[in-house]
Amino acid sequence: MPIYKRGKKYWIDVSAPNGERIRRSTGTEDKLKAQEYHDKVKHELWQQERLDKQPERFFEEIVILALRDAEYQACFNNKQIYARYFLSIFKGRKISSITSEEIANSLPTHKGKTKSKLSNATQNRYRAFIMRAFSLAYKMGWISKNHHVTRLSEPKVRVRWIERDQARLLINNLSITWMKGFASLALLTGARKGEIFSLTWRNVDINRRIAVITAENAKSGKARAVPLNDEAISILRSLPKEGEFVFSSNGKCRKQISRTDFDRALKKSGINDFRFHDLRHTWASWHVQNGTPLMVLKEMGGWETLEMVNKYAHLSGEHLAKYSGFVTFLTQEEKSISQKQHLTLLTG
Structure with missing residues (x-):
C-alpha cells in the first residue's frame, strides 16, 4: 500500500528503482497532501536513477561534514559552538536553497545575552566554519557551485615582545x-x-x-x-x-x-x-x-x-643587508679608496 495511516499521520511506502524500500511519514493528516508528497518522492527517485541527479541535501548534513573535518583539532569545542549557532538559523533547509547573501547576513554581530559586539576576527571564525561546510559539500558534489562571502577586515596583527x-x-x-x-x-x-x-x-x-x-x-x-x-x-x-x-x-x-x-x-x-x-x-x-x-x-x-x-x-634586517651594496654610484676602485679614507678617519 503506497499510502497508509499510522496514528493520525499518513505514511508512504515506495520502492526506489534500485529496489530500496522507503517508508516515511508525510507529516500531514490530509490524504490529498500525502498523495502529493508520495508523487514528489517517486519523481525524485526516478530523477536520481534515470538522470543521475543528486538527492537534495539538508543543512544538518553539511554541519556533520564540517564537524568531522574538525574533530581532532584543538579548537573543536569552538567549532561545536559555531555549528549550534548556524543550526539555529538554517536547520531543515535544503543546502541548494541557501544563498551567499543569506550566509553573509547570518554572521553573528553580538554575543548572547550580554549583547556585547563581536569583533571582526570572531565573526570571521564563524564565517570560516560555515564556508568550510559548504566547501566540503561542493567537493562531495552535493552542490553545483561554491559560495563566496567576503572576509571582514581585521586590525593589523599585534606583535608585542620584551627584551x-x-x-x-x-x-x-x-x-x-x-x-x-x-x-x-x-x-x-x-x-x-x-x-x-x-x-x-x-x-x-x-x-x-x-x-x-x-x-x-x-x-x-x-x-x-x-x-x-x-x-x-x-x-x-x-x-x-x-x-x-x-x-x-x-x-x-x-x-x-x-x-x-x-x-x-x-x-x-x-x-x-x-x-x-x-x-x-x-x-x-x-x-x-x-x-x-x-x-x-x-x-x-x-x-x-x-x-x-x-x-x-x-x-x-640581516637577510637584506648583503644586498645593500648592489646599487651604488662608485666603481670597485672608488669603493676601495673610500674604505681606506674611512679607515683613516676612524684611526686618526
Whole structure:
C-alpha cells in the first residue's frame, strides 16, 4: 500500500528503482497532501536513477561534514559552538536553497545575552566554519557551485615582545614557584599556554632533549616535537613529579595560570600592555633576531602557514643587508679608496 495511516499521520511506502524500500511519514493528516508528497518522492527517485541527479541535501548534513573535518583539532569545542549557532538559523533547509547573501547576513554581530559586539576576527571564525561546510559539500558534489562571502577586515596583527633583561625581571618577580617554571618554559620553547598545561611527563624526553606536543593538544591538530635547550631541561628537572602532567595540582592537570601573580609581576617589572601569550611572541621575536629562518620557526612553533610567521620578519634586517651594496654610484676602485679614507678617519 503506497499510502497508509499510522496514528493520525499518513505514511508512504515506495520502492526506489534500485529496489530500496522507503517508508516515511508525510507529516500531514490530509490524504490529498500525502498523495502529493508520495508523487514528489517517486519523481525524485526516478530523477536520481534515470538522470543521475543528486538527492537534495539538508543543512544538518553539511554541519556533520564540517564537524568531522574538525574533530581532532584543538579548537573543536569552538567549532561545536559555531555549528549550534548556524543550526539555529538554517536547520531543515535544503543546502541548494541557501544563498551567499543569506550566509553573509547570518554572521553573528553580538554575543548572547550580554549583547556585547563581536569583533571582526570572531565573526570571521564563524564565517570560516560555515564556508568550510559548504566547501566540503561542493567537493562531495552535493552542490553545483561554491559560495563566496567576503572576509571582514581585521586590525593589523599585534606583535608585542620584551627584551631579555625584561623577561628575566618578569620571571624573578613571579612569586609562585610553578608560575616561574611555567612562564620560563613558555619563553624558552614558544609553546602555547594550553600546550604546556597538557604536557605529560610521558611526552618529555630529557635524553633526546625534546617535548612532544600531541596532535589532540596542538592548535593545528598536528603533533610536533619541541626542542629543549639547557635552561628548559634544567627547569623540567627542578619540577616535582606529582602526577601525570608536568604542571599538576593534587595529581590533576592545571587549567589556568595565576593571573593575579602574572599581573603583579608585570606591574613590579614596569612592563605594560603585555599578555601571557606575548611570551610566545617574545620567543619568536628573539629567534628571528638571532637569524632563525622563518620556515624553521614555522615548524618549531607549530604554525600552519608561513603567512602566520611573516609578522615577525620585520624584526631582522640581516637577510637584506648583503644586498645593500648592489646599487651604488662608485666603481670597485672608488669603493676601495673610500674604505681606506674611512679607515683613516676612524684611526686618526
